Amino acid sequence: MPVVEINSLTKTFGSFTAVDNLSFSVEPGIFGFLGPNGAGKTTTMRMLCGLLRPTSGTASIYGYDIEKDVDEIKKIVGYMPQAGTGMYTYLKAKESLELFGNIYSIPKNELGERIDSILELVDLKDWKNSLIGTFSGGMKQRMALAHALLPNPDILILDEPTAGVDPELRRQFWHYFEGLRDKGKTIIVTTHYMDEAEACDKIALVSSGKIIGFGSLDELKAMVPPENSGGLEDVFIYLTKGGGG
């Protein structure tokens, strides 16, 4: 059974269609959601997390409907919003994770250890008693990832998790994501970095709210003429320009 099933999902803002009749499913593994700025990626992810109501269409995660079963969805999905929005900047790193852990009912005797190991992973353990508001952009980004990982969710929806993160840590993040995949988790991730996208098991290419390419890297390469299939970047540019025309 697919982890996520999306059927004709549509979101309009006034007369503007941000997500246009999307249908696809996601199997366990790392799923890359790729597309130019404004393609509708964040809007789609927010709908999948139950944060935004679709205008029409349906989607489900492990069979839970994203509109009817919002409480269940929130339990199984870890969401990292784009650019670390929505964090409590007046809390210290550790305090914020403790608060979050309490919201998710993580047992007290496990919470401290989990917070330490996650702060280690995102390379912020020396900052656990510092105010999030004083962090650099990349540190806030790492903090946002820490929050998404804390409840150990079965599915992670990560909106540009490595934007503004330095190359070494970026590599560490991906190493960790691959480890989660090997444990059977599902990660839906958006990125503008082609090397990251190429590391995904499956990729959906979206443009103007529509799917313009779907499959593994090799399947996407096979969609375009050989001279445009050198790497994902070539494929991406070819397909987002409407097939070379």
Ligand SMILES: Nc1ncnc2c1ncn2[C@@H]1O[C@H](COP(=O)(O)OP(=O)(O)OP(=O)(O)O)[C@@H](O)[C@H]1O
């Ligand atoms: N609340 C809103 N009201 C009006 N328009 C919106 C709203 N949210 C998103 N949009 C519009 O919907 C389109 C898709 O936005 P979205 O944030 O989903 O794009 P994206 O693919 O995530 O882009 P990026 O790569 O820049 O993050 C954009 O044109 C955006 O301006």
Ligand SMILES: [Mg+2]
């Ligand atoms: Mg976005």
